Amino acid sequence: MSEAPFYSRRLTSKELDLWIQLGKEDGFKSSYDSDDKETARAFLNLENSMFFISYLGDDAIGGSSIFKDSTRNAMALLSIRIHSDYREQVTSHIVKSSLPFFRTVAIREVDAILSEKGDESHLPFPLQNELPFWTSKALDENGFTKSAEISQITFNVPESKMKHDIMWDNSPAPYENVRKLFWSIDEDSRPDYSHLWLEMNLGRATNNLFTSSKNDECEVSFALQTFQDRALMQSLLYQQNTNISDISRAVIESCQKKKLDSLTLNAIADKYSGMVDEFVSLCGEPVQRRKLALMRKFL
Numbered sequence: 001m002s003e004a005p006f007y008s009r010r011l012t013s014k015e016l017d018l019w020i021q022l023g024k025e026d027g028f029k030s031s032y033d034s035d036d037k038e039t040a041r042a043f044l045n046l047e048n049s050m051f052f053i054s055y056l057g058d059d060a061i062g063g064s065s066i067f068k069d070s071t072r073n074a075m076a077l078l079s080i081r082i083h084s085d086y087r088e089q090v091t092s093h094i095v096k097s098s099l100p101f102f103r104t105v106a107i108r109e110v111d112a113i114l115s116e117k118g119d120e121s122h123l124p125f126p127l128q129n130e131l132p133f134w135t136s137k138a139l140d141e142n143g144f145t146k147s148a149e150i151s152q153i154t155f156n157v158p159e160s161k162m163k164h165d166i167m168w169d170n171s172p173a174p175y176e177n178v179r180k181l182f183w184s185i186d187e188d189s190r191p192d193y194s195h196l197w198l199e200m201n202l203g204r205a206t207n208n209l210f211t212s213s214k215n216d217e218c219e220v221s222f223a224l225q226t227f228q229d230r231a232l233m234q235s236l237l238y239q240q241n242t243n244i245s246d247i248s249r250a251v252i253e254s255c256q257k258k259k260l261d262s263l264t265l266n267a268i269a270d271k272y273s274g275m276v277d278e279f280v281s282l283c284g285e286p287v288q289r290r291k292l293a294l295m296r297k298f299l
Contacts, residue, residue, distance in 0.1 A: 004057030006090060008097040011051035011063075016041055019051050019063060022081055039225075042205045043126040049198070054082075054094050061086045064098040065125070067201075068107065069194035071179055075100070076194035077112040078129040080138075092138040099142065103299035111194045112144060113267065114293040126202060127225050127232060128266075129195055130292060139295055147296040150193075153276060154264040155283035157231070157255045162282070165243070166212050166220065166250035172204055173211040173218040181218045181237050189240060189271055193294055199223050199234035199266070210254065220247055224254055229261040236265075236272070248278040262287070269294075 011019060020037055043049050048068035053060050062082030068075050077098055082091055100107050113130040120132050131139070172178075178200065182190060203209035203223025212220040222236040233251055238244070255263050263283070268276060280286070 008052045008054040046201050067198040069197045071197050073108050074194045075107050075110045079125050080135050092141045095138045095142045110297045112295040114295050144295040144297045146293050148294040150292050150294050151268045152290040153286045154288040157263050158283050162249035162253040164246040164249035166246050169211045169213050172209040173213050177218040178221050196235045231255045231260045231263045232266050234266045244275050245278050
């Protein structure tokens with residue numbers, strides 16, 4: 001470590017530009033335009049989201065973002081941004097400073113999604129919330145272990161008209177109704193990671209959350225974010241007796257109405273293989289399939 005003191009602090013809601021600027025400077029190897037800035041602002045305004053900026057002396061050299069998941073009593077480590085000149089020195093320190101010091105009733109574990117070497121996403125934060133492969137050593141040093149393999153799968157949106165029986169709610173179902181849907185799904189079938197609730201909350205905040213309800217009971221819920229001509233389906237939940245072919249067709253129809261060219265299923269676990277097969281039957285073989293690792297640290 002340099003003799004200059006290392007420390008981190010939380011960003012206030014008025015300091016988003018400092019986080020954005022870090023991504024534009026030489027050495028960070030990423031860029032963020034104004035549209036992504038608005039989504040990042042929506043993230044910062046969520047009740048349980050936080051940005052941290054880290055310094056060596058007076059120089060801002062990196063930062064991280066987290067989301068507290070009150071549904072699962074857990075937390076997601078969403079992003080780490082560090083200037084390339086300092087990664088060897090401070091990555092492990094930034095990971096450690098982003099985590100709770102000890103287990104509490106509110107936070108029992110921390111999740112992170114790790115990209116494979118040489119296959120990192122080029123989507124902007126917070127639409128994409130995986131950690132680059134160069135953070136893997138720091139995750140190991142801070143007690144994270146691989147919990148599961150997940151995938152990000154991209155299809156071309158077909159032109160053929162989709163027929164389905166899904167009726168979307170005029171406004172998204174209340175948060176508590178979506179929580180009830182989540183807990184009604186068998187443990188072996190429901191997605192078990194905190195990023196899901198970040199995506200759900202961000203979808204609601206940006207008016208991109210779709211829900212379908214009957215008799216005041218939420219049956220289907222997912223967020224459909226857009227970037228350029230691409231749709232990202234996130235945080236998919238559905239009752240186990242729901243026709244997955246109908247869901248797939250309804251999602252594709254939503255993409256068609258927005259005139260989007262491609263659809264990415266984000267953070268899909270093996271337990272959703274039946275849903276993936278439905279999209280293959282409707283869209284053809286994926287144009288891209290990325291493997292990701294769900295990392296977890298128990299406090």
